[in-house]
Amino acid sequence: APNVQLSSLLGSIIQLVKAPTDSPVLNEEAATLLQADPDEFRRTVRLTLNGGEHGGVQYDRLLGYKAAPAKVPEERKSVMPEQMRLDLMKLEVMKEDFKATASAYLQTNQTELRHI
Numbered sequence: 001a002p003n004v005q006l007s008s009l010l011g012s013i014i015q016l017v018k019a020p021t022d023s024p025v026l027n028e029e030a031a032t033l034l035q036a037d038p039d040e041f042r043r044t045v046r047l048t049l050n051g052g053e054h055g056g057v058q059y060d061r062l063l064g065y066k067a068a069p070a071k072v073p074e075e076r077k078s079v080m081p082e083q084m085r086l087d088l089m090k091l092e093v094m095k096e097d098f099k100a101t102a103s104a105y106l107q108t109n110q111t112e113l114r115h116i
Helices: 002-018 028-036 038-049 082-114
Strands: none
Touching: 028 038
C-alpha cells in the first residue's frame, strides 16, 4: 500500500532529524546542550545564525538578509574558523541534496497517488 510506505518514509525522516543515530558528534558542547536543554539550544543557534556572539566568538549573519548588511566595526569582526566554514558549506550541500531527494520522492508519490 503506497500510503503505508509514504507514512513509514516520513516517520523515518522525522526520526532521523530528531535523533540521528549514526552521525558522529562534531561539536560536543552543542550536542550536550541539545540533549540537556533543547529550547536553549534553539535560542543559541538562532542567535549565532543571526550574527550574534556565543562563547566569545562573533558569528557572521547567515539569516535574514533583506537589506544590505550593516557595517560591523573592525574591533567586533571575528574570523570564522576555517573548519567551521567548511562544515557550513558541507551542511549547505547536504541541505540541497535533501531538498532534491525530497522533491523527487514527492513527484513519485504524486504520480503513484494519481494512479490509485
